[in-house]
Amino acid sequence: MTESVTTLPPTRSTSGFDIKSFLTRHGAWVALALLILFNLAFTPNFATWQTLNVNLTQVCAIVIVGVGMTLVIATGGIDLSVGSLMAIAGSLAPLIFLGKLFPLPHPAVGIALAFVVPVLVAGAFGWFNGWLITRLRIQPIIATLVLFIAGRGIAQVMTNGNLQVFKVPEFQYIGLGRLFGIPFQAVLMVVIVVAAGWMLRRTVFGRQILAVGGNERAARLAGIPVVSVKRKVYWISGLLSGIAGLIVIARNSAADANLVGLGMELDAIAAVAVGGTLLTGGRATVVGTLVGALIIQLVRYTLLANGVPDAAALVAKAGIIVLAVWLQRQNQS
Amino acid sequence: MPLLLTMQRIDKRFAGVPALRSASLEVEHGEVHALIGQNGAGKSTMIKILTGYYAKDAGEIVFDGKPVEFSSPQDAQKSGISTIYQEINLVPYRSVTENICLGRERRRFGLLNWPAMHAEAEELLARFNIRIDVRQPLMTYPTAVQQMVAIARAIGFDAKLVIMDEPTSSLDDKEVEVLFGVIRQLKAAGVSIIFVSHKLDELYAVCDRVTIMRDGRTIRVSRMDDISKLDLVTAMLGRELSRVLHEDGDSQRASGPRDPLLTVEHLAVGRKVHDVTFDVREGEIVGLAGLLGSGRTESARVVFGADRPEGGKIQFHNVPKPAAEPAEAILAGMGFLSEDRKLEGIIPDMSVRENLTLAIMPQLAKNGVVDEARSREIVDRFIERLGIRCASPEQRIRELSGGNQQKVLLARWLCMNPRLLILDEPTRGIDVGAKAEILSLVRELAGQGLGVLIISSELEEVVEAASRIFVLRDGNTVAQLSGDAVNEQDVMAAMAHGHNELRETVHD
Numbered sequence A: 001m002t003e004s005v006t007t008l009p010p011t012r013s014t015s016g017f018d019i020k021s022f023l024t025r026h027g028a029w030v031a032l033a034l035l036i037l038f039n040l041a042f043t044p045n046f047a048t049w050q051t052l053n054v055n056l057t058q059v060c061a062i063v064i065v066g067v068g069m070t071l072v073i074a075t076g077g078i079d080l081s082v083g084s085l086m087a088i089a090g091s092l093a094p095l096i097f098l099g100k101l102f103p104l105p106h107p108a109v110g111i112a113l114a115f116v117v118p119v120l121v122a123g124a125f126g127w128f129n130g131w132l133i134t135r136l137r138i139q140p141i142i143a144t145l146v147l148f149i150a151g152r153g154i155a156q157v158m159t160n161g162n163l164q165v166f167k168v169p170e171f172q173y174i175g176l177g178r179l180f181g182i183p184f185q186a187v188l189m190v191v192i193v194v195a196a197g198w199m200l201r202r203t204v205f206g207r208q209i210l211a212v213g214g215n216e217r218a219a220r221l222a223g224i225p226v227v228s229v230k231r232k233v234y235w236i237s238g239l240l241s242g243i244a245g246l247i248v249i250a251r252n253s254a255a256d257a258n259l260v261g262l263g264m265e266l267d268a269i270a271a272v273a274v275g276g277t278l279l280t281g282g283r284a285t286v287v288g289t290l291v292g293a294l295i296i297q298l299v300r301y302t303l304l305a306n307g308v309p310d311a312a313a314l315v316a317k318a319g320i321i322v323l324a325v326w327l328q329r330q331n332q333s
Numbered sequence B: 001m002p003l004l005l006t007m008q009r010i011d012k013r014f015a016g017v018p019a020l021r022s023a024s025l026e027v028e029h030g031e032v033h034a035l036i037g038q039n040g041a042g043k044s045t046m047i048k049i050l051t052g053y054y055a056k057d058a059g060e061i062v063f064d065g066k067p068v069e070f071s072s073p074q075d076a077q078k079s080g081i082s083t084i085y086q087e088i089n090l091v092p093y094r095s096v097t098e099n100i101c102l103g104r105e106r107r108r109f110g111l112l113n114w115p116a117m118h119a120e121a122e123e124l125l126a127r128f129n130i131r132i133d134v135r136q137p138l139m140t141y142p143t144a145v146q147q148m149v150a151i152a153r154a155i156g157f158d159a160k161l162v163i164m165d166e167p168t169s170s171l172d173d174k175e176v177e178v179l180f181g182v183i184r185q186l187k188a189a190g191v192s193i194i195f196v197s198h199k200l201d202e203l204y205a206v207c208d209r210v211t212i213m214r215d216g217r218t219i220r221v222s223r224m225d226d227i228s229k230l231d232l233v234t235a236m237l238g239r240e241l242s243r244v245l246h247e248d249g250d251s252q253r254a255s256g257p258r259d260p261l262l263t264v265e266h267l268a269v270g271r272k273v274h275d276v277t278f279d280v281r282e283g284e285i286v287g288l289a290g291l292l293g294s295g296r297t298e299s300a301r302v303v304f305g306a307d308r309p310e311g312g313k314i315q316f317h318n319v320p321k322p323a324a325e326p327a328e329a330i331l332a333g334m335g336f337l338s339e340d341r342k343l344e345g346i347i348p349d350m351s352v353r354e355n356l357t358l359a360i361m362p363q364l365a366k367n368g369v370v371d372e373a374r375s376r377e378i379v380d381r382f383i384e385r386l387g388i389r390c391a392s393p394e395q396r397i398r399e400l401s402g403g404n405q406q407k408v409l410l411a412r413w414l415c416m417n418p419r420l421l422i423l424d425e426p427t428r429g430i431d432v433g434a435k436a437e438i439l440s441l442v443r444e445l446a447g448q449g450l451g452v453l454i455i456s457s458e459l460e461e462v463v464e465a466a467s468r469i470f471v472l473r474d475g476n477t478v479a480q481l482s483g484d485a486v487n488e489q490d491v492m493a494a495m496a497h498g499h500n501e502l503r504e505t506v507h508d
Helices: A019-042 A049-074 A082-097 A107-134 A140-159 A169-176 A184-202 A204-214 A216-221 A226-252 A264-275 A286-305 A310-332 B043-050 B073-078 B096-101 B114-126 B143-156 B173-188 B200-206 B229-237 B296-303 B326-332 B352-356 B358-364 B372-386 B402-414 B432-447 B459-465 B488-497 B502-507
Strands: B003-014 B017-028 B032-036 B058-063 B081-084 B161-165 B192-196 B209-214 B217-223 B260-269 B273-281 B285-289 B311-316 B334-337 B420-424 B451-455 B468-473 B476-482
Touching: A019 A286, A019 A310, A049 A082, A049 A184, A049 A204, A049 A226, A049 A264, A049 A286, A082 A107, A082 A140, A082 A226, A082 A264, A107 A140, A107 A169, A107 A226, A169 A184, A169 A226, A184 A204, A184 A226, A184 A286, A204 A216, A204 A226, A204 B352, A204 B358, A216 A226, A264 A286, A264 A310, A286 A310, B003 B043, B017 B032, B017 B043, B017 B192, B017 B209, B032 B043, B032 B200, B043 B161, B043 B192, B073 B081, B081 B143, B096 B114, B096 B143, B114 B143, B143 B161, B143 B173, B173 B192, B173 B200, B192 B200, B200 B229, B209 B229, B217 B229, B229 B432, B260 B296, B260 B451, B273 B285, B273 B296, B273 B451, B273 B468, B285 B296, B285 B432, B285 B459, B285 B488, B296 B311, B296 B334, B296 B420, B296 B451, B326 B334, B334 B402, B352 B358, B352 B372, B352 B402, B358 B372, B358 B402, B372 B402, B402 B432, B420 B432, B432 B451, B432 B459, B451 B459, B459 B488, B468 B488, B476 B488
Parallel strands: B017 B217, B032 B192, B032 B209, B081 B161, B161 B192, B273 B476, B285 B451, B285 B468, B334 B420, B420 B451
Antiparallel strands: B003 B017, B003 B058, B209 B217, B260 B273, B260 B311, B468 B476
């Protein structure tokens, strides 16, 4: 019934402990805690350094892309191109440090450029997404579908569809290196999550992102530069996709334009949804996205470690997403 | 006479704050019952409890002879209680027929029976004297027609009780008359109506009895014939505000000419604005009057940079170039309170504090980081100054009543210390008390040098507040009134006849 749609949501009573309201607000943390407790009890060798590192390395790329996705979704948009942008960055980097694009004066220069240029290129493509959305007023899901399709094509054209195999430890530090025994990529992930979370909460830009997602017309009339805010979030999403692309190829010692970042857009969106960010925009949590990605990863790990096949793990993943989105709906209505 | 509805000793708390305290409401068969009170008095809560949108904490409801407790508005609707909300909650992209028959489509052989549905929709609308092509999408019709469709839809369900929550707020006088005709017709057919409105004249025109609420309590129940307007307002407000309401608006009219602040000449925008001219001086309140669709809002939006002009000249202060974006206008010292609070005003999921400081965020920041301490300080000051009622500054704005939301939005502009404030329907849908408060605040600020451009459908309000009035008709400025000519009769005459007094007054 359309008549039931009104402006005021019921405010819940604070008297007594409301389990449902607690779960909708902190459900992701509770789920993560339960998963860890379950594994401590039943999974052999769970409480080891190695298990932690395995899970962290599995989840880093998703979280880094998920942070960008969180910002995009917070403005009420979506970015389907992230996987393809990873492929572009991942294909470009070996071309640079292997000297295939231009002769290198010194190997170190190649490695430095291989970090910087692919990320900037992915950022530029992200900016293009934002341009399509703000200038041509194309809906985000369609605008980013353009590069979802074309981006991987661009990556394949750049590499002639060849698999690039390499062994360059200096470059691969981003995927394989360790800082005080912790994988460098995990450190990078934490830095990105903390920076983005702080930005969203404390800065003018963060407030502007949420205002645009919460009510775009009101935001514009309050003087918020809606167009530039939107372009920036897609640009950031592009940059972060580029970084994730580098991590993936460094970890694999190989770059395959067909495979880098394949299906990443869906993993990232799933992490954002499970983490508790409102998919319609206006309310977002970067730390939630980290927790969401950890939950999805940990469920998969739990099932695999206990002898359940990967195919079944996929079904479990879908189940978690449904549950998370349902909980979110409960909070809304 | 047996009662159709009895609500007794209803209690309701939100987050521990009492919204209703042993409130009651009784409606007879076939009566039009007015429910009035300030924002936050508990009218909406009472209605939402009746229709099952909220659950009550205590009390009892008897409807049609049986104790009831509805679990949802749909549930209430099945029992014969229909609600028409202020906002139009229909599907704009679908046809009028689909909107009317939504949820109770006629089927034949498992398919939709379109001829029967179109006929039903046409028949229903005919009762409202509306003859339109029901096959067209709803959004192709004016807001007023859409409102009528919403009303027709609600009445289409053999309702015993129809709740109308400010049904006239977006209708013009003629449409209001049509609506009143329908109300009388329904009444004659034995249907009862609960009528929520802030327009006192309307209550006297159609209502039989009135229930007055204040601070979550039922203060008084009376026959409309037995209560004077003044008594009604006094009961609604308590005491303290009646003084503000009658305060003389003439004090600031006497002040002499000042420096020009905003000058708009021969403005043209789209199909609605052809030749609009007006100006505002420092410390002056200027009214922009005109019927719906006369181009008032469209002109104001262009001045604020929200839309692009196609012709004419806009000069604000010393800036020769008109603002291309609201952000520019704000930097130059302009504020704009939109007529549509929900669509263009509040960011519903943000807190009172975040909403209030939205426009001054850049000034509140150091190196892009929001200065929370200063923000809190400013917000506390304005919450106190405007008497905004909220549990805390961190409460989400969507949880506030309409009048309090409006005050937050007003504070959003006041806290930036503007030179010019454009108020588009600043008191729409809010109660008499908040209305008086807002108008007296605006007057006080004008006394300190703020220029104000006020747009309102309520002539009374424009006449009371403004020292000069420009009258628009069909996208043209047709008159400028000042001094003794600022009265309802002259403004109405200009709106109706549109004789061009502009030339004489401007050049004298």
